[in-house]
Amino acid sequence: MKTALAILSAVTILSGVGWASDTNEPPVILRQPQSLSVREGEYAWFEVVARGAEPIGYTWTKNGTNTLVNKTPLIQFRLPTTNDAGLYQVVVTNEFGAATSAVARLDVRPFTARELRVSGFKTNAAGEVILPIDLKAQGDENRVSGSIRFSTNVLKNARLATGPALANATLTLDTAMSDDGLLGISVSMPSGSSVPAGVTRLAELAFDVASGASVLEAAVAWTNLPVAIVAQSSSASNLLVEPVVVPALVVPTDPPALDPQSGLFLHTLKLLNHGGDINGVSIVITGLTDDSLGKPIVIKTALTDTNGAQRVEYGPILAGVSVDLQIEYYVADRRTVPSPHFEVEVRQPSWPVQYDTFVVLDRCLYTNNVFMVEWETGVNVLYYVQYTSQVANTNAGWRTSLPPVIGNGRRVQWIDRGPPRTESPPTGQERYYRVFWR
Numbered sequence: 001m002k003t004a005l006a007i008l009s010a011v012t013i014l015s016g017v018g019w020a021s022d023t024n025e026p027p028v029i030l031r032q033p034q035s036l037s038v039r040e041g042e043y044a045w046f047e048v049v050a051r052g053a054e055p056i057g058y059t060w061t062k063n064g065t066n067t068l069v070n071k072t073p074l075i076q077f078r079l080p081t082t083n084d085a086g087l088y089q090v091v092v093t094n095e096f097g098a099a100t101s102a103v104a105r106l107d108v109r110p111f112t113a114r115e116l117r118v119s120g121f122k123t124n125a126a127g128e129v130i131l132p133i134d135l136k137a138q139g140d141e142n143r144v145s146g147s148i149r150f151s152t153n154v155l156k157n158a159r160l161a162t163g164p165a166l167a168n169a170t171l172t173l174d175t176a177m178s179d180d181g182l183l184g185i186s187v188s189m190p191s192g193s194s195v196p197a198g199v200t201r202l203a204e205l206a207f208d209v210a211s212g213a214s215v216l217e218a219a220v221a222w223t224n225l226p227v228a229i230v231a232q233s234s235s236a237s238n239l240l241v242e243p244v245v246v247p248a249l250v251v252p253t254d255p256p257a258l259d260p261q262s263g264l265f266l267h268t269l270k271l272l273n274h275g276g277d278i279n280g281v282s283i284v285i286t287g288l289t290d291d292s293l294g295k296p297i298v299i300k301t302a303l304t305d306t307n308g309a310q311r312v313e314y315g316p317i318l319a320g321v322s323v324d325l326q327i328e329y330y331v332a333d334r335r336t337v338p339s340p341h342f343e344v345e346v347r348q349p350s351w352p353v354q355y356d357t358f359v360v361l362d363r364c365l366y367t368n369n370v371f372m373v374e375w376e377t378g379v380n381v382l383y384y385v386q387y388t389s390q391v392a393n394t395n396a397g398w399r400t401s402l403p404p405v406i407g408n409g410r411r412v413q414w415i416d417r418g419p420p421r422t423e424s425p426p427t428g429q430e431r432y433y434r435v436f437w438r
Contacts (some may be wrong), residue, residue: 026097027052031397033088033104039242040111042279044077044084046104049397050092057093062086082108112240114138114231116146117199118220120248120344121274129215130161131205133185138239139197145186146222146229146243147174148205152181154218155207163187163203166195171203174226184227192234218274219320220245245275247317249283249344255337256329262415264300265329265338271419273317280315283420284343285327291336300328301421303403313347313402314420325419358436359383362411366429371416373433377407383437385414387422389430398434399423407437 031049038044050056050073060068060075063086068075073092077084085108090101115136122130135144150158158178164171164187174184187202189195209215222229222243231241249271256267271281286309288297302310314325329338363374377383383405386398401421405412416433418425 023053024096025052027056027092027094027099029092029099029101032102033090035105035107037107037109038077038080038279039109040081042080044080044106044108046075046088046090046106048073048090048092048101050099052092052094052099053096055094059091059093061089061091064089077106080106080108082110084108109242110240112242114141114239114241115244116144116222116229116231116241117243118148118222118245118275120246120272121215121218121220122248123215127209128161129155129207129209129218131207131220133163133202133205134199135187135195135202136199137195137197139194140233141189141195141231141239142191142193142234143186143188143232144195144202144230144241145184145227147182147184147225147227149221149223150181150183150207151217151219152179152210154210154213154215155181155220156210157208158183159206161204161206163201165201165203168193169202173203177226182223182225184225186227194234216272216322217320220274221276244346245278246344246346247271247273247275247278247281249342251342255339256327258334262328263330263334265331267327267329267338267340269325269327269342271314271317271323271325271344273319273321273323276319278315278317278346280313280347281317282345282347283312283314283325284345285310285312285340286343287341288329288338289336291331291333293333295332297336297338298330300330301326301403312420323419324425326417327420358434361433361435364433366426366431369417369426371426371431371433373414373416373435374411375435377405377409377412378437379407379409381407381437383407383412383435385433385435387416387431387433389432 028051029048030051033046033048036044058071058073060070062068085106087103087105089103092099113136117134117136119132119134124130158175160173168190170188172186185203222245229241229243231239233239249269251269256265259266285299285302290296299310302312304310312327317323331338359375361373361375365372373385385401387401388398405414416422416426
């Protein structure tokens with residue numbers, strides 16, 4: 001049985017980002033703020049964890065001179081712009097001394113909804129690896145180009161499989177540097193015309209898999225050689241375009257299976273990030289029908305959009321990492337087997353922006369690599385579960401699980417089997433939990 005927050009709160013400040021001390025100790029920084037790179041409009045934050053005698057003060061500065069209004073250990077940028085970019089630092093003080101943090105850089109890239117994508121990958125019956133190249137267009141693009149860098153120890157014989165999918169479009173494939181793992185592609189429309197708004201398949205590239213290699217080891221990235229990443233309008237004006245490599249989602253051929261213990265249908269998906277580090281993904285799940293009782297099938301690990309679509313979020317994901325995601329479906333009749341359709345998007349996860357009030361956990365049990373956490377809830381109150389690998393190791397930090405639990409006025413059970421609810425499956429009892437509500 002794990003130690004619950006009721007005991008941990010003796011040493012953990014309820015802000016969730018600091019540690020108290022009963023001695024005359026000057027501030028000591030335990031975790032430094034980390035540099036971030038985001039697009040305009042993506043939520044960003046800097047956080048410092050410090051220990052020392054209370055009260056502790058926090059003074060943040062930007063670019064070494066501008067003192068910020070924020071006086072807490074957490075500084076947030078809910079809708080950052082390029083004006084927020086800069087170097088940030090915090091001085092932590094109490095009556096016994098001061099400690100200055102390392103400098104953290106915030107890079108803010110101009111926002112554009114226009115994306116040049118490698119949309120995962122797939123294999124065909126011939127054993128070829130197919131890379132779909134898509135453009136998420138705004139409707140004003142006459143020409144778009146870019147280059148793919150690929151791992152030559154895995155992928156060989158780069159060529160065009162299909163394309164262009166656009167009527168009247170001209171596609172050029174530059175293979176002059178393909179032996180070095182570089183492949184250029186450009187698509188242009190006739191003068192005066194544009195790519196229609198929305199996601200358009202520009203082409204599909206084909207590769208052979210090198211002898212003895214596994215397609216799971218393949219890595220790709222966008223680059224500017226031999227062809228620069230460019231989008232242009234009909235007047236040859238340059239347009240902002242974001243190059244994106246979307247992780248591949250491997251869906252098992254077997255349908256979701258009913259787990260008699262939880263009463264949920266379980267489905268294990270594999271997410272392969274063959275591109276660079278990303279902040280997170282959103283997996284949009286559609287195609288779910290009502291069961292035989294006329295009740296909708298609900299994904300327990302999903303957020304629901306305003307349009308009713310259900311999506312599972314997970315991140316961050318490092319380059320070359322594969323993750324098993326367990327999707328949980330609640331089906332009221334326990335007979336109707338879900339038949340979902342999945343679409344993966346790269347996005348910034350919607351982490352909660354602040355901590356409010358922590359709750360006391362009634363029970364926290366571990367068995368068979370699964371943790372179960374219980375607590376009493378209020379009606380329609382949002383509860384966020386946070387977890388860490390070792391509470392004594394402040395560098396581990398607390399991570400927030402999504403989606404939040406919506407209280408129903410009764411005791412709830414929250415089960416941790418691993419992704420997407422948490423970053424990895426529990427492998428032992430060294431995982432700690434706490435819950436706060438907003």
